Amino acid sequence: AGPTVRIGYVSPQTGPLAAFAEPDRFTIEQFRKATAGGILIGGTRHTVELVVKDSQSNPNKAGSAAADLILRDKVDLVIASATPATCNPVADQCELNGTPCITNDAPWQPYFFGRKGDPKTGFEWTAHFFWGLEDVVGGFTSLWGQAGGARTVGALWPNDEDGNAWGDAKMGFPPALKAKGFKLVDRGRFQSPINDFSTFIREFKQQGVEIVTGVVPPPDFANFWNQAGQQGFQPKVVTVAKATEFPAAVAAFGDRAEGLTVELMWSPGFPYTSTMSGLSSQKLAEAYTAATGRPWIVTLGFKQALFEVAIDVLRRSAERSPQAIRQALFTTKLTTTVGPVDFRTGPVPGISKTPLVVGQWKKRGKAMDLLIVDNTLAPQIPRQAALEPVRYGA
Amino acid sequence: MSTTPLIQTAGLQAGYGDAQALFGIDFSLDAGEVVAVIGANGAGKSTFLKALTGLVQVPEAAVRFQGRPIGGLPPGRIVRQGLAMVPEGRRLFPSLSVEENLRMGERAGRAGPWSLERLYRLFPILRDKRHQPGTALSGGQQQMVAIGRALMSNPLALLCDELSLGLAPIVIREIYDALPAIVAEGMSVVIVEQDVGLAQRMSRRVYCFQEGRVALHGLSAALSREQISAAYFGV
């Protein structure tokens, strides 16, 4: 047997963030198939070994898993995905131990500034691709522009990595909304989990909120949505990230999920093809449903892309050494399932931004489907339907 | 009643795990009889009573009650057949009031002459304290409740472990004065007692235990102090 190259993978397979890792098994299977014949690195065929670790949705565990991968399993490359709670600690460990690292599925600001990165130099060993707050702000506001005159936005931002970044007074929503003439009703960061939103709802009603936004863990949003119903609060548009990204979470709302909107970083409607499996986005989604019996899920695309970039980096690497792999990593230029990835063009060094659109949950037959309703920021991705205001039952 | 003894044990052995405490006790109690069990500390008197009431595991045939083997039955079944015990050290239920403690005796579901009313007549102080928790009683008052609780199950045989322990003379007298009345109701009684004189006076027969064996047995009136002394210390 020839030499082996090892890749370490950290994701929240269990715990509250486990929904993000739902496509893991499927994607890893595809990765194994794609690398079954090994990878040529610097002219030598290397057997590929993937070591998978569960962060248990715990940033702490994520960090020690990464350290284990580096020090014990001696991996050559670490990849990780799903929220800053996974990406940040993993990347920190890699930076510290001089191991190349690729992460995605976390807005780049909480990733970069949360780790106290320097915008001039960036990090030495770690690269990240995803959209940023400016995209979600841009996408949401453009969507709300379609909503016909609704100008008052109520915010639901929890006190966590995401909520703090979205609500940040400098780089988050507040300044952008102000600039675009929206009125913001922000009661401050709430501590999740939260059992009761009546104080929010009361305030929203009093201030005439027509648009609700936020980045809310699913149980919290469920509370909010039920109580809004009970207390007769009927906003025109509800664009809440995280809570409504996952089909299972949305299914829990039954009919009342219809019309909810959410940022969409990948969907079967994306016009890109995987370099790993050769499947178009549409086909990828179908393959997933066929293999697992579950509806497609937004993180599927990013899982695919993460492994695509990893394979690409190794292939382009001059030899199997940390320095060479790093060299290849930072010179990546690859069009993946979620769009082009190039770490040199990013807003800061080592960051690559991927396109973002906005989708809306619509009833299709019995099930709900997430369709693209706004593509202002990424016109290359076709719009699938028009935005409709949330409908409320009789 | 017939000639079968109410309680009979033959070669009863019992103990706690590895530590055997009883080495073949032959014992009998006839209906309507008062029998005293005496012996030095650790002789196995309490263990004997526990073995009769199922608190210590024994072979089935080792204990017979009204001729039926009851060894090894759970305590609850035994008390329902009519064998009640006043345990050593009172052991009331602290979170039950005095009256509730007494009424626990009713759980055995046996009918008979003993009722709350009767008990309060026997121990009037308990009537005043009936709504207090068991813990708020003095040691002696607790002993009264313990006796009352056993009586409330209207047993055929009452087993009393060191009734007089910690009681004021007046209470000891009251309790032992009550004994004939209790026996007169047709109850049989086993008393374990340190006060040998009292034990002899109150009982028809005496068993003297020594290190888990019966060292002496006979009619109370017929035993001399010397005999008992010898049996006590094995000299």
Added chain:
Amino acid sequence: MTAQPPLLRLQGVSKRYGAVTVTDDITLEVREGETLGILGPNGAGKTTLFNLISGDVRLDRGQVLYDGRDITALRPHQRCRAGIGRSYQVPQPFGHMTVFENLVTAACFGAGLAERAAWDLAQQVLEQTGLRTQANRPAGALTLLDRKRLELARALATRPRLLLLDEIAGGLTEHEAQQLVDELRRIKAAGVTMVWIEHVVHALLAIADRLFVINFGARLAEGAPQAVMQDADVRRVYMGMES
């Protein structure tokens, strides 16, 4: 002896539980070297009185003076260190510790001895109370009677000036009771002041210098043993004899 202040003085001490007054304005003196017997029907408030002296229970009204000092505000451990040792009617051993360690603990903290000295004292008390063979046995595994014996031993190991004994003769055979009395005589001869609650009256009478009788939390009688035992109220209330 009479000239110096009493070792212990309770001044108008009262304690209520809810609506029930269990200690009712009791004033009581114990002189140095004296043995005071306490008698009273069950529930009269004898143990409660001990609890008030040892500090286990806070009093509602009154004062406790010990060796001329007001100790009403002191915590139980401080009173113990000041020289008040007690035994409990319901034994309270340190169940997982050996008998010897039970005594060492008392000697270390009650008598304030250093480790080695505490060992010596503990051994001495073991001999004295006949617990020597049991020394390494967990106290929780003792029989009820040995536990009672341990109560006395542990109180002795605090090297008390004032020893409070709560029903230590109950359950003893006559012979054993006699031995206990002998032992207490020796302790008394060594100058220890004792207060002894006991229902085994003949044992108490064998050693008490004075008796104090409580009924319903209040003083019923007090004085020389023979006189008190002849007292009509005492005979009626306590012994159950009409005279």
Added chain:
Amino acid sequence: MIDVIVQGLLLGGLYALFAQGLSVMFGVMRLTNIAQGDFIVLAAFGAVALAPRVGGNPLWVGLLLVPTGFGLGWLLQHRLLNRVLGKDPLPSLVVTFGLSIIVQNALQELFSADPRALDAGDLATRSLQLGEVSVGLLPLLILLTALGCTAALQWLFTRTATGRAFRAVSDDRDIAELMGLDARRVCATATGVAGAVIALAGTFQALRTTVAPSDGPSLLLFAFEAVIIGGMGSMWGTLIGALVLGVTQQIGFQADPGWGVGFGHLVFLAVLVVRPQGLFPRTRG
């Protein structure tokens, strides 16, 4: 302000249901059930899994779960917890803590970490308008159920032979057996009762919001705070404690959304400092 209090009371109703199982088990067996929250979550998942099979109004699922909860509680106590009862609180704490971890992970294995909910239909959003205040029908139903449970449990404990048996066994098992009780069964019955209430609590939780396998601990803390604020040992105390907690949290949310639950904790600690016996301790005689 009235709205804050009304919403707080409604929230408190749910907390009361959380708390009562804890209260019952502690009252009877001196057993502090660390897995209380996880059992509620388990019940909620049970309801979620059962609902599609039963169909119709999900409230029926709750009623169906009550006997199931009783049975499971009974079995749990009879087979497992009876062995760890005793003066030392440690064994039961460790065992229930272990159960908590087992339940959390088993649920995650079975249902994944996705949050689930029971579809309450329009019950989830219907409300009564009382002047300024709108009172959700479902929360109101929960509060009324909590009141009913409290009354029933209090009656059970103080007025019935079962209640006496509960307390007797809690004090001294051996002697209780000597009185003709089967201590193991009595304890099992108590945990069964707790299980029945837990079944209701879980169903309502799934109706009111979503549940995820890792939700248990926070539910436990709310339940616990309610019990302590109210004063241990009385069911009415527990109910009032829960209502106080609900209102407190609402006031906290009103003041600062970051501190709603935390404000509840702080008030709980304050109660401990000022009135360690709780606001309404059990009184006797």
Added chain:
Amino acid sequence: MSSHAAHVPVLPQDSPQDHGQASPATGPARVRRATPASRGAAIAFALWVLMAASLPWWGESSWMREFVEFSCYFILAMMWNLLAGYGGMVSVGQQAFFGLGGYVMLALGNLAGLNPFLAIPLAAVAAAALAVPVSRIAFRLQGGYFAIGTWVIAEVFRLTLANIPAVGGGSGTSLTALRGMDRDLRELLTYGTALACVVLCIVGLHVFLRSQRGLALQAIRDNEVAAESQGIAVARMKLAVYVVAAAGCGAAGALYFVSNLRISPDAAFGVQWTAFAIFIVVVGGIGTLEGPMLGAVLFWLLNKFLADYGTWYQIGLGLLAVTVVIGFRQGLWGWLRQRSGIELLPTRRWLVGEGVEDVPRR
């Protein structure tokens, strides 16, 4: 068994007031505090310390890292054992001090510019200081309620830190103070600190438990009322134990986050810290010093080989803990000791002399 008659007390020559030599009646007895096994254990421990101290010269850096993580669990477990096994205070809230230690270290490092290694002892001190007011509240509760009460307090800590933006609020932050330090030096320092903490913990606890204070602690665990009446200042002793345990947990937390470099309220104040400590102590054998050591080794092995099984691993840990509590109340060490009669780190005082029974042979 022994009737009083068999031991007619001999008139002691001296009164209990002026104490002298033990009565000579049954021959002199002496007090034994060591066993043959314990002497062997002391030598083995010294050898182990030497070996561990030299590890950086012959071991791999991943071993050092593993040891550091393991030592945090170990210290937590020892502290929990002190608290629950000896002090009778079953806490589920030790993560309060663990997390606090981490945050204090981080604040001193990132914000005050102090070397994080120097900040570790300060973190312990801070945890100890805060334990004093916290105890005022926690001590109002007993038994199981104490357990959950301490958990609530830990939650308050978590919420409080989640609302302090300077340390990253709810999202947490990275330890930047160590950036720029040479990686080998950093690892060596971390390892050295961890080893020192572990040795200090073992030796310190053993000495403490053998002392008079240790005796007092066990007396309190057995019977608070009686302990108080034997002259033991119960309240002060319990407070002292609580404070020491808090300091230990604080140090463990600081150490952990020095090696982990990233902290967040959820990670720092997670109940799993205490859960692992409980697991280690209970499985190893509560109320002994050897038990947690054995438990920690077992936990390390399980974690090393099975942690990747995720939920099943957790379920397994839970089941194991439950099984041990039900089947072997004394834990692994208790079971071993019962079978072999071995005492490795004895804290008892045995009386050895004619007629005295029950002395351990090994």
